[in-house]
Each structure stands twice: as structure tokens, then as C-alpha cells.
Amino acid sequence: MDFRKRALELIDQYIKNQNLKRHLLATENLMRYLARKFGEDQEMWALAGLLHDLDWELTKETPEKHPFIAIEVLKKEGFPNEIISAIEKHHPREGLVHNTNMEKALYACEEITGFIVAVTLVMPNKKLSEVTVERILNKFKEPSFAKGVNREIILKAEEMLGLKLEELTEIALKSMQEISDQLGFS
Numbered sequence: 001m002d003f004r005k006r007a008l009e010l011i012d013q014y015i016k017n018q019n020l021k022r023h024l025l026a027t028e029n030l031m032r033y034l035a036r037k038f039g040e041d042q043e044m045w046a047l048a049g050l051l052h053d054l055d056w057e058l059t060k061e062t063p064e065k066h067p068f069i070a071i072e073v074l075k076k077e078g079f080p081n082e083i084i085s086a087i088e089k090h091h092p093r094e095g096l097v098h099n100t101n102m103e104k105a106l107y108a109c110e111e112i113t114g115f116i117v118a119v120t121l122v123m124p125n126k127k128l129s130e131v132t133v134e135r136i137l138n139k140f141k142e143p144s145f146a147k148g149v150n151r152e153i154i155l156k157a158e159e160m161l162g163l164k165l166e167e168l169t170e171i172a173l174k175s176m177q178e179i180s181d182q183l184g185f186s
Helices: 003-014 018-038 042-051 068-077 081-088 101-109 111-121 133-140 151-161 165-178
Strands: none
Touching: 003 042, 003 068, 018 042, 018 101, 018 111, 018 165, 042 081, 042 101, 068 081, 081 101, 101 111, 101 151, 111 133, 111 151, 111 165, 133 165, 151 165
């Protein structure tokens, strides 16, 4: 089975919000970059990033059900267990144990894509090419900026993966700039 093709079909089926689709694409490419850095399976990691919020629109009124509806869909579709496990563990809740690097990466790193989008939106031309690591790090220090992004989770990347905030920011920005046309920020 062509898992990426099926993933895109599922996204079209379950997600209508264009910004959410862009978040999934940004997380997919970030996870691909992180897999490359850690010598892991790039396609598996990318799929976890692409599908991690598949049920977001279905569960916005019942957030305690996220990501469990997506997990059931992906199991029925035959997606690999390592992808399903990473998706199950990406949403913060009590008692989670992250065992694999993929689980740790998806949990600690997907939030930064939203933060980078927020920084992009305050740039004069709203282009990812204008954004710098320094600009992101400066905005990260402003608690009132992008309040919806959980900075504590992003900072766990150092403990969980050995990625300092500067390095994660650099990787995430580069991964998003690479696909800026797909994200609507070129």
C-alpha cells in the first residue's frame, strides 16, 4: 500500500480546514528532517507527522477523544503500529511514557510548527523566507506571543531528544521553508 497516498486521501476525507492541513504538512516535513538527523526511517516518521491530528476536527468539542478516533481509523487502514503509537502519545495527557525516538519527536516537536507560523504572520510580507532563527527565539521569550503554543512541551525536546531549542528551531524553520509554497507562505 502507498501509505502516503492513503494518508492524503484520509486527510481530504476528515479535514476541511486549510490551516490544519498545512500544519500536518509542516509536521510531516519536520518529522522527516528529524528522522534524517537521528538515522531513522524518514517515511515512517513523516507519516506520523502527517496523520497526527487526523481527528482534530471530529474531536474539537470532545478533546478527550483526541487522538483516539484517528487511531481507530489508522488501525482499520493497516498503518504500521509504530506510527499509531507515536500518534497516540503525541497529545499531552497524564501517564504518557514515550519509548521511541519517533514518539518523543512527535510529542516534543510538532508544537513548534505553529509557533513558526505565528512568527511568519507578523513578518512584513508574511513569508517564511523572512523568518530567522533569532526572530523565532526572541518571540519565544515573549509569553504574550502565540499564547496557544505550549512552550513547555517544545522545551522537552532537549530532555527527550538532546535537541536544544536553538537546534530544534533551526531544523523546524529549514523544514518549513523547504515547503513554504505548500504552506502558503512563499
